[in-house]
Amino acid sequence: MQLTGLHVYPVKSMYRLSPESAVVQPWGLAGDRRWMLADTTGRFVSQRENSALGQVRAGLLPDGALTLTAPDGSRVEVPAPAVAAGAPLTEVEVWGTRFHAAEAAEEAHRWIAEHLGDYRLVHLDDPRARPVDPDFSEPGDSVSMADAYPLLLTTTASLDRLNELITAEDPEDHETLPMERFRPSVVIGGAEPWAEDTWRRIRIGSVTFKVVKPCGRCVITTLDPETGERRGKEPLRTLARHHRLLRKAAFGQNLIPERPVGVEGDALGTLRLGDEVEVLEDGAHWPADGH
Numbered sequence: 001m002q003l004t005g006l007h008v009y010p011v012k013s014m015y016r017l018s019p020e021s022a023v024v025q026p027w028g029l030a031g032d033r034r035w036m037l038a039d040t041t042g043r044f045v046s047q048r049e050n051s052a053l054g055q056v057r058a059g060l061l062p063d064g065a066l067t068l069t070a071p072d073g074s075r076v077e078v079p080a081p082a083v084a085a086g087a088p089l090t091e092v093e094v095w096g097t098r099f100h101a102a103e104a105a106e107e108a109h110r111w112i113a114e115h116l117g118d119y120r121l122v123h124l125d126d127p128r129a130r131p132v133d134p135d136f137s138e139p140g141d142s143v144s145m146a147d148a149y150p151l152l153l154t155t156t157a158s159l160d161r162l163n164e165l166i167t168a169e170d171p172e173d174h175e176t177l178p179m180e181r182f183r184p185s186v187v188i189g190g191a192e193p194w195a196e197d198t199w200r201r202i203r204i205g206s207v208t209f210k211v212v213k214p215c216g217r218c219v220i221t222t223l224d225p226e227t228g229e230r231r232g233k234e235p236l237r238t239l240a241r242h243h244r245l246l247r248k249a250a251f252g253q254n255l256i257p258e259r260p261v262g263v264e265g266d267a268l269g270t271l272r273l274g275d276e277v278e279v280l281e282d283g284a285h286w287p288a289d290g291h
Contacts, residue, residue: 001277003204004156005179005187010058010066011121012036012145013046013220016180017059021272024207024257027127027142028150029185029271031060034127036101036145037112037119042092044145045119047220051228052116066104066123068111076111078104083125092122094145099129101145132256136212141256149254151185152215153196161193162251166238177235180225182217182251188277196253197245200284205275207268209255214286216248245286 008017012033023030037045037053047054059067064080081087081102089100101122108121124130124145132141133148143150159179167174179187186204188196199211217239224231239249257268 001188001190001279003186003271003273003275003277004189005184006271006273007180007183007185007187008032009146009183010035010060011053011056011068012044013053014056014058014068015054015225016183021270023270024151024268025127025266026150026257026259026268027130028144028146030267032185033145034124035066035104036092036094036122036124037116038090038092038101038122039119042090042098044092044094045117047223047228048218050117051223051230054223054225054228056115068108070115074111074115076108078108078121081105081123081125087125089125090120090122094130095147097130101125101129136254137256149212150257151209151255152183152252153186153188153202153209153211153255154179154182154184154252155188155191155193155196157189157191157193158196158251162235162238162243165242166234169238169241175231175234178225181221181223181235183220183225184252185255186271190277194243197250197286198282198284199253199279200281201258201279202255203276203278203280205269205271206260207271208258208260208280210258211253211284212256213254214245214248214250215252215254216246217251221251250286 006022008029008031055071057069066078069075083102087102090103092101102125104121112119128142132143163176202209236249
């Protein structure tokens with residue numbers, strides 16, 4: 001098996017970057033979802049509420065600044081706010097967990113208001129501020145502004161199998177789903193369909209990961225990642241019929257990086273396309289009926 005895809009999402013729910021390599025940090029891939037939009041209550045905003053987010057292209061500059069480009073070509077550059085330099089902190093919330101993030105400059109908020117709505121752009125100044133669900137992690141594990149876990153793994157074989165199932169359900173009107181619908185961090189080729197559902201620990205290149213929980217899917221998977229248009233009920237309909245884990249229509253597995261022995265600092269290693277993937281522990285069982 002090998003690593004065939006790498007994806008980083010600089011702003012939660014916005015368009016992806018697909019580099020050939022990425023540094024792994026304890027809370028996810030470097031640069032992944034350290035930014036997000038929050039509404040007037042502080043709650044995160046995603047494509048669930050506003051599909052236009054997915055069409056905004058986000059980039060990262062060497063100095064840490066964020067660039068945002070709208071479909072009409074309008075562009076803004078946003079320096080990363082730092083609390084130590086006086087940037088204001090605000091309380092925000094992702095799926096019930098409240099924590100503090102630094103607010104971007106007003107110019108960024110005006111650009112966001114013009115193109116997306118009445119939202120605030122915030123940056124996770126302290127990536128250790130948000131703990132992972134303690135039911136599926138160890139003390140000290142943290143996550144960026146991703147939904148719940150540092151990385152999401154999918155496999156090409158499972159996507160192929162899912163597309164076969166969708167075709168069998170509706171052979172006259174089937175659109176082959178691309179992997180981008182599922183917004184993974186890492187994509188693995190060479191596995192058997194659904195093999196990832198039994199993995200407990202894996203190694204990608206030099207970095208090891210705990211495989212902690214299946215990923216229950218949401219309505220974002222029904223959106224075309226290039227246009228933001230709703231494309232019907234797939235893949236949720238077919239996943240609900242054929243691949244339910246923990247009472248969820250599931251696709252992919254959530255990962256938490258492990259710190260290699262002797263490695264200090266935030267960089268745990270670098271993933272590169274083509275890296276070998278090895279299953280270190282197998283035998284996980286996620287009840288299909290949720291009991």
